[in-house]
Amino acid sequence: MDWWVSLPKIELHAHLNGSIRNSTLLELAKGLGEKGTIVFSDVEHAILKKDRSLREVFKLFDVIHKVTTELETVTRITKEVVEDFAAENVVYLELRTTPKKNDLKGISKRSYMEAVVKGVMDVTTVEVDLAPQGLGMGHPVNSGGRSNLCNGTARKQKIYVRLLLSIDRRESTESAMETAKLALEMRHLGVTGIDLSGNPVVGEWATFLPALQFAKEGGLSITLHCGEVPNKEEIQAMLDFLPGRIGHACCFGEEEWRKLESSKIPVEICLTSNILTESISSIDLHHFADLHKAKHPMVLCTDDSGVFSTSLSDEYALASSTFGLGRSKMFQLAQDAIEFVFADDAVKAELREIFYSAGRKLD
Numbered sequence: 001m002d003w004w005v006s007l008p009k010i011e012l013h014a015h016l017n018g019s020i021r022n023s024t025l026l027e028l029a030k031g032l033g034e035k036g037t038i039v040f041s042d043v044e045h046a047i048l049k050k051d052r053s054l055r056e057v058f059k060l061f062d063v064i065h066k067v068t069t070e071l072e073t074v075t076r077i078t079k080e081v082v083e084d085f086a087a088e089n090v091v092y093l094e095l096r097t098t099p100k101k102n103d104l105k106g107i108s109k110r111s112y113m114e115a116v117v118k119g120v121m122d123v124t125t126v127e128v129d130l131a132p133q134g135l136g137m138g139h140p141v142n143s144g145g146r147s148n149l150c151n152g153t154a155r156k157q158k159i160y161v162r163l164l165l166s167i168d169r170r171e172s173t174e175s176a177m178e179t180a181k182l183a184l185e186m187r188h189l190g191v192t193g194i195d196l197s198g199n200p201v202v203g204e205w206a207t208f209l210p211a212l213q214f215a216k217e218g219g220l221s222i223t224l225h226c227g228e229v230p231n232k233e234e235i236q237a238m239l240d241f242l243p244g245r246i247g248h249a250c251c252f253g254e255e256e257w258r259k260l261e262s263s264k265i266p267v268e269i270c271l272t273s274n275i276l277t278e279s280i281s282s283i284d285l286h287h288f289a290d291l292h293k294a295k296h297p298m299v300l301c302t303d304d305s306g307v308f309s310t311s312l313s314d315e316y317a318l319a320s321s322t323f324g325l326g327r328s329k330m331f332q333l334a335q336d337a338i339e340f341v342f343a344d345d346a347v348k349a350e351l352r353e354i355f356y357s358a359g360r361k362l363d
């Protein structure tokens, strides 16, 4: 097996609808095209286009969302996305998605999220741990999992899955608050935090702050898309909020870097996404190198593995070849991510064991 696939990995920044398999997306679009709900050729063109600006990516998300409105579809894509991550040895996955209300179809934010949870439970290829024991759901939540013979004892491959509810920057304060409340109510189903995402040129920080504050005070972890486009004031306000992590951090000036460095807030790095959307002009200029040199906490992630045709193994291989980091440094990087997961100490302890035993097998 490819070394990058064998490496146990932790994925902390993956958007559900951005991680859909292209084949599934095309199949669903074709089905809706045949029913006359959409014009398939328009959608096909948008899906198959390779290089997209950040603006075009958000147009594509509107297309994807048209294709994935049915609850059964949400369940299907969730199952496939978890299985795809597990297949490349992702041992802990934080999957984020924006709960979507659709009055015409009688879908509420809650029923959308229940469909996501069902998708996680439907996973058959590996065992899934979705929520801490004692929070209402024992683990594992499914009966899946191949048995691997390990030291003479049968061990099933397992993936920890935790869910983050995204607030889209197009939402109102009330709608953001509804998502925060829902997240608090769904903690027993694996929801551990809130993400703020969506088109970075849309919306104001002040709109989302009450919901984010409410969620934080309720004990949820928060991650923010921060500095995907230049916006000094917003970046500073976000860092002052002290989120548990931030995503991207592409457009930081000197002052923001200093603030980030002293805050020690871990950064979710999405190399391929940043390059394809031209948030960063060239991979060798990516801030990964500076953050790594400064020993700033960070974690490699995919962002939207379907939309950007990547995988977490590819992101590790890319970082290694671009920045000249050997396997032991890359192993360390993967392992360091344990400290940034939005899960309890028991999960962190189990992840340390997984990495310890993998470290003895991988050279």
Ligand code: 6MZ
Pocket (backbone or CB within 6 Å): 015, 016, 017, 018, 057, 061, 096, 097, 098, 099, 166, 168, 169, 197, 198, 199, 200, 225, 228, 273, 277, 303, 304
């Ligand atoms: C900001 C992004 C994003 O929530 O429908 N999303 N937000 N920057 C990005 N970088 C490219 N990639 C994805 O997944 C799709 C949604 O995730 C957010 C957008 O709001 C997008 O609509 P869900 O599962």
